[in-house]
Amino acid sequence: DTGVSQDPRHKITKRGQNVTFRCDPISEHNRLYWYRQTLGQGPEFLTYFQNEAQLEKSRLLSDRFSAERPKGSFSTLEIQRTEQGDSAMYLCASSLAPVWQGAEKLFFGSGTQLSVL
Amino acid sequence: QQQVKQSPQSLIVQKGGISIINCAYENTAFDYFPWYQQFPGKGPALLIAIRPDVSEKKEGRFTISFNKSAKQFSLHIMDSQPGDSATYFCAAKRQYGNKLVFGAGTILRVKS
Numbered sequence: 001d002t003g004v005s006q007d008p009r010h011k012i013t014k015r016g017q018n019v020t021f022r023c024d025p026i027s028e029h030n031r032l033y034w035y036r037q038t039l040g041q042g043p044e045f046l047t048y049f050q051n052e053a054q055l056e057k058s059r060l061l062s063d064r065f066s067a068e069r070p071k072g073s074f075s076t077l078e079i080q081r082t083e084q085g086d087s088a089m090y091l092c093a094s095s096l097a098p099v100w101q102g103a104e105k106l107f108f109g110s111g112t113q114l115s116v117l
Numbered sequence: 118q119q120q121v122k123q124s125p126q127s128l129i130v131q132k133g134g135i136s137i138i139n140c141a142y143e144n145t146a147f148d149y150f151p152w153y154q155q156f157p158g159k160g161p162a163l164l165i166a167i168r169p170d171v172s173e174k175k176e177g178r179f180t181i182s183f184n185k186s187a188k189q190f191s192l193h194i195m196d197s198q199p200g201d202s203a204t205y206f207c208a209a210k211r212q213y214g215n216k217l218v219f220g221a222g223t224i225l226r227v228k229s
Contacts, residue, residue: 040221040222043161106217
């Protein structure tokens with residue numbers, strides 16, 4: 001399978017614990033995105049990397065959230081001191097920078113479902 | 118602030134019928150409008166997309182209609198099939214922006 005891979009698929013944690021998710025993008029893709037999706041809503045943008053550089057972060061991304069993409073390959077999203085409001089599906093997407101900026105095609109992974117008890 | 122408003126929230130269509138989902142936006146800087154399809158337990162998958170310089174784009178049974186003056190766009194699924202049952206999201210993006218802004222989604226059920 002050469003699609004976007006996310007691990008784990010499901011994570012249950014207690015409030016206050018730290019969690020880390022991993023995303024492996026499609027190998028030739030230089031752009032990587034993290035989105036968050038809650039039940040009954042569309043995905044919300046969290047952050048964006050071009051190669052290893054984190055170029056944009058949403059205001060939704062509080063100080064408890066940190067994302068990295070070392071060497072421009074896989075990415076990790078860490079949430080410290082989890083809160084019940086962090087419960088959501090965390091989606092990773094990757095793309096190859098297009099000739100025309102607006103025509104970028106994002107490929108999403110199946111997500112990591114986080115439940116904070 | 119909901120930048121892309123999607124309706125209806127849910128839709129039931131008979132097999133062979135036409136499914137229509139509508140979206141409206143406010144930000145005139147948006148210039149790329151994709152539709153995504155999401156099945157339970159999966160991430161969204163790009164279905165079809167349009168730029169504002171055309172009023173319609175068709176790919177197989179899926180058509181996007183775009184009304185720039187009204188700032189509205191819609192997805193039409195012709196000859197709807199039970200396999201089309203999924204959640205559909207419209208989205209929008211600025212030309213030099215990095216993020217997609219999604220609508221809240223429409224749950225489509227096609228009855229056989």
